[in-house]
Amino acid sequence: MRRGTNLPRVGDFNQMVVLDQIRRAADGVSRVEISRSTGLSLQTVSNIAARLVTRGLVVEGERRVEGRGKPPRMLRLDPRGAYALGVHVDPVVVTAVLVDLDGERVERRRIATPTGPAALVDAVAAATRTMLEAADVPREAVLGLGVAAPGPIDMANGLVIHPPLLEGWSEVPLRDALAEATGFGVILEKDVSAAMVAELWRGNRMLRGTSIFVYVGFGIAAAVAHDGELFAGSSRNAGEIGHLMVDGDGPPCDCGNRGCIGVSAAPATLVAQAVARGVLDPSTPQGSPGELDAALTRVCAAAADGDARAAEILRTAARRVARGITTVADLVDADAVVLGGPSWERLAPAFIRGIRAELAEHATLREMHPVEVLGSAVGEDVGAIGAASLVLDDTFTPRPSGLVASVTRPAGP
Numbered sequence: 332m333r334r335g336t337n338l339p340r341v342g343d344f345n346q347m348v349v350l351d352q353i354r355r356a357a358d359g360v361s362r363v364e365i366s367r368s369t370g371l372s373l374q375t376v377s378n379i380a381a382r383l384v385t386r387g388l389v390v391e392g393e394r395r396v397e398g399r400g401k402p403p404r405m406l407r408l409d410p411r412g413a414y415a416l417g418v419h420v421d422p423v424v425v426t427a428v429l430v431d432l433d434g435e436r437v438e439r440r441r442i443a444t445p446t447g448p449a450a451l452v453d454a455v456a457a458a459t460r461t462m463l464e465a466a467d468v469p470r471e472a473v474l475g476l477g478v479a480a481p482g483p484i485d486m487a488n489g490l491v492i493h494p495p496l497l498e499g500w501s502e503v504p505l506r507d508a509l510a511e512a513t514g515f516g517v518i519l520e521k522d523v524s525a526a527m528v529a530e531l532w533r534g535n536r537m538l539r540g541t542s543i544f545v546y547v548g549f550g551i552a553a554a555v556a557h558d559g560e561l562f563a564g565s566s567r568n569a570g571e572i573g574h575l576m577v578d579g580d581g582p583p584c585d586c587g588n589r590g591c592i593g594v595s596a597a598p599a600t601l602v603a604q605a606v607a608r609g610v611l612d613p614s615t616p617q618g619s620p621g622e623l624d625a626a627l628t629r630v631c632a633a634a635a636d637g638d639a640r641a642a643e644i645l646r647t648a649a650r651r652v653a654r655g656i657t658t659v660a661d662l663v664d665a666d667a668v669v670l671g672g673p674s675w676e677r678l679a680p681a682f683i684r685g686i687r688a689e690l691a692e693h694a695t696l697r698e699m700h701p702v703e704v705l706g707s708a709v710g711e712d713v714g715a716i717g718a719a720s721l722v723l724d725d726t727f728t729p730r731p732s733g734l735v736a737s738v739t740r741p742a743g744p
């Protein structure tokens with residue numbers, strides 16, 4: 332097994348710069364425009380463009396009349412020129428997707444999370460095979476496989492350390508196991524960071540300024556991006572805000588404190604409160620992540636149907652989460668907060684107004700600029716699409732060193 336090698340490159344740095352320009356131009360871009368904006372000579376740009384067209388990554392569009400002379404031909408990305416695979420590992424469900432070069436989902440598989448890492452690796456390998464068959468995409472057209480898993484992650488060795496609620500998981504070499512099982516180069520990243528990259532890749536408004544992604548699932552984590560780049564931290568594990576204390580009278584946490592942000596909105600907490608207040612029957616199964624998830628859905632449904640006790644439980648949780656988000660938003664001087672993750676769609680109706688109000692009334696920086704609060708633009712597959720986006724991001728974004736340390740490829744035959 333070779334280590335630290337990169338995904339298959341689409342060419343040298345200049346080629347990535349040109350490809351990046353083409354990707355960002357929704358209506359196509361001419362060779363002259365690329366030359367002007369990159370500082371590369373027109374001849375260099377033309378040579379690179381010819382190579383990209385030959386490889387099927389770029390197509391020549393219509394001529395656009397601008398000024399005198401022969402109108403130039405516009406260059407565009409060919410969305411079906413290459414593909415990326417993405418997998419999101421969550422305690423309840425594993426989601427696998429195949430996306431095209433635009434990050435558009437082509438295929439999706441959802442599998443109840445198998446017990447133990449070996450079964451999960453087999454299930455993911457099978458899902459990638461069936462997706463490629465269903466979409467009639469040859470293996471050679473796939474740039475790589477991105478994997479989003481609960482943090483923290485040992486990026487140097489590709490290990491998922493000890494994710495809560497995943498039975499039998501401790502220092503699992505998930506990156507190398509998946510590379511071996513699928514034959515693709517693999518990038519492993521924290522779920523929240525992958526989700527942020529998905530938003531950066533799909534949601535243009537977040538490419539500028541400072542934004543936070545808040546991942547709401549069995550735990551709560553955050554990712555920060557500035558000017559379209561994820562802030563990863565020194566071990567690529569930035570954003571572990573789960574034990575940020577938001578209410579000294581809040582529910583007890585495993586860490587020994589009370590009212591940490593993570594436990595305040597954890598499915599187990601909300602379900603236990605719902606049972607205590609008679610929203611759910613005491614016999615409600617709560618043993619497994621899947622049972623807790625199903626019970627959380629019922630609490631949210633009860634609140635939506637007008638159950639005042641359920642609504643109060645969610646309102647209190649929202650207030651606690653909002654307090655933590657306000658602190659993080661002030662810490663990084665954020666313009667936007669985006670929320671997503673496995674529990675978000677269900678909690679959003681009860682949460683989003685409270686979070687907006689808390690930021691508008693209590694953020695220290697509220698007088699400097701407003702903070703926009705949004706639901707994920709990518710939706711419920713944000714983890715898996717984010718994982719695939721990591722591959723696209725590593726392929727397209729010209730930077731001296733990207734996610735190289737977290738990448739591996741299987742050894743050749």
Ligand SMILES: [Zn+2]
Pocket residue numbers: 573574584585586587588591
């Ligand atoms: Zn705690």
